[in-house]
Amino acid sequence: MSRALKLVLKPSGLPLFQQIAEAVIEAIRQGRISRGAKLPGTRALATQLDVHRSTVVAAFKELEDQGWLRSSPASGTFVSSATPALKAAKGQRRAETPGFDFIEVPVDEHEVGREPGVLHFSGAPDVRVMPIDLMARAYRRALTRRRASPPEPLGHEPLRTAVASMLRQERGLDVTTEQVMIVPRGTVAVELVMRALVTAGDTVALEELGHRPLREILERQQVRLAPLAIDEQGLRVDALEALTLSQRVRAVWVTPQCQYPTNVVMSDARRRALLELAQKQRLAVVESDYLHDFHYGDENHLPLVTDDHTSQVIYLGSLARVLAPDVQLGYVVAAPAFLRVLAQLRQRADRHDEFATQLAVAELMEDGEYQRALRRSRQVYLRRRDLLAQALRQRLGDVLTFDLPGSGTALWTRVTPRIDVEHWAVRARERKVQFRTALHFAHDRNSRPFIRLGFTQLDEKELVTAVDRLAQALR
């Protein structure tokens, strides 16, 4: 008898009406209520389950929409005679272990161990500083306005224009809209540029310390990496020149404005030497300047691309994480002929363009809101930088030495040789504080007595606590 139907709700994160719908389906599948049978009234079920009647009504509505139930105003609600997916496999679960072989990937403890309560000396911008609601409203307007629009392989034109204007105004770059391409994320720019420049087996030179995802991307493309030394003037261009004498180098990756992760600014002499060498060897120079927005004083140097009259340089920048953490847009500045190739490559395997995000960011750049948000966050980060420096000098002055960086989001600090930095990092994690050692950034996979302490992610109180834990982890 269907009137005796007992529903068993499985507690889950789902709304109650969905749990009830699932329980009804389960009962139908198990044959506890048969096709064509009449269901108990919503009032009776509500009493049985101790829920509001409207919740049962919502569950029935859902099941009707899915085709499990049909109802008639006069006679009640019935199980459909043709219920969907009735043949669902019952009982026999799938094996826990896959029935095929796959690669093993070593777990990166440093990346996964972010339990709550752990303070992370990350150099990522702080979501609490971003004008989230501004972005949220702009995004809503953008989505609503979007409608059918022809694809724009180089990105939304008004955004490209706004970026070109920003580069002209704030970075002294002589750039037009045609020379700007928008990409959904910085890593997409890296992938596309490298795919356009190199094939498997080619050599790419890069600074010996750098962005780990860059290494992953290049290794996936089976490129030979040639890590080059950096000193207090930046990349050792003489080392690059020596390399080019022994083999064909297709491209060199540099971060001259603020070397990642060491914050070194490349000297004028090195810049000139690099451009000259590139021109002589037809070498592509990929200049990544994605931290440009985070500078705290007068800028003494314009990007390399400014003095690049032979178009050796491909300039990469970022619009990420100023407005909201989900905005990850990046851009590429290069000769239009090269951008067209990137657009072609892009279109072949992934056509998603984050179009509404582009519309929203364009609007906020045109209104100057983006620039205002940036200036506000710079003020916050400047205070945090100084506070962290002060706290480190007070608590760990005998252990750490560092220069105050004029830009970037982290301090790069030398650790006294009597301390093993890798061991310190492990002890620190036990104390609920996390930082990265030089090893994380080392393309040659060698350890060095340096650690990176980001100052943008934690607020002033958290920074003090985090330094405290750092010190405790040394005892």
Add this chain to the structure above:
Amino acid sequence: MSRALKLVLKPSGLPLFQQIAEAVIEAIRQGRISRGAKLPGTRALATQLDVHRSTVVAAFKELEDQGWLRSSPASGTFVSSATPALKAAKGQRRAETPGFDFIEVPVDEHEVGREPGVLHFSGAPDVRVMPIDLMARAYRRALTRRRASPPEPLGHEPLRTAVASMLRQERGLDVTTEQVMIVPRGTVAVELVMRALVTAGDTVALEELGHRPLREILERQQVRLAPLAIDEQGLRVDALEALTLSQRVRAVWVTPQCQYPTNVVMSDARRRALLELAQKQRLAVVESDYLHDFHYGDENHLPLVTDDHTSQVIYLGSLARVLAPDVQLGYVVAAPAFLRVLAQLRQRADRHDEFATQLAVAELMEDGEYQRALRRSRQVYLRRRDLLAQALRQRLGDVLTFDLPGSGTALWTRVTPRIDVEHWAVRARERKVQFRTALHFAHDRNSRPFIRLGFTQLDEKELVTAVDRLAQALR
């Protein structure tokens, strides 16, 4: 004299106040107004430029914020003595042609030629049918609610739970939250799964006609593709078996619910044979079911993964383009041990997680809004399918033959041998109508006398016009 300053505005898509700011910077750079000099009053400049005074005030405010100007209430506005980026390269432009070598990519005419006014027989869902504002509001709530949250490498848990519930309710899959991983786009799932399964030189079998981005991704991973014949029962499992006898096959890609692009539903016998073979050979079966949401009648078959007790199958689905075109989320259903490897691979090169989108979609799935949007769009697409079929029979009945598909977003139509389909496609583009021929989907790069006509992108009136142009292009 600064009072004689003439500003030259360059017309662009930028707001007027930004154009004025750029003109002032240009004047400073060119030395037409020197450091420390006083600027004309906002009223005088407004008259000169024939704009509202508040626009000039906004431009000055922007320039002050950027550090170009400083103002004092008593004495007026002056050029800063330390202006940013003053050294900007002037005059000498960068070369149009890059100073390095890069690959050439043949332009895919079919992909780029979407000028306005061209009707495209695309099988992509129609933005006009999506509940954009619903998504926009949910996204705004999600962004605002987001704040600092610990990373979730497998995706936002409530969304994983909602997807598992949907798969249990609507597709008869016995799936728990732990077996679901969310990915930002379908192509990300393909890349990760393939990277976990194969290395360069390995063989992957796939249906001879299929998704072109899949081929691009596999070729980039330097995998050997083995396209297998399909017939009216789906993939020829005997051909797969023969292949496995001659070499080690690591994985097979199938679309059993609705073969892409032919709409063939795999027969029960073939399904059984495929699972048996996979089990015997420890073959990974990648079942792509991303069109599942678009079915128009009773489903006769449950996904392959339902009968998969040895965990041979990796099931790929999509949450894309039901709510808004910018929602491209996909999901992977597999054994948790395998999902952990995918999450590790993901995290190494790209940590962007589209978190706010995940929050928003989770909310809309929990509320049943996602499901309602889907049902509404299915009704629209069903009408369009029938209308297109009718129009084709009337206008091109002597040329085209096709079955009405029970799911999917396009008709797969055989073309009479007396017509050259590639030539027809070219003629059609001249008539401002676009479609894809079998060649686009052919992993073996051979032409076949079939074309694919999507019925979801165009509305009923547009479909009639498009069929009309198709017929004209044959004359």
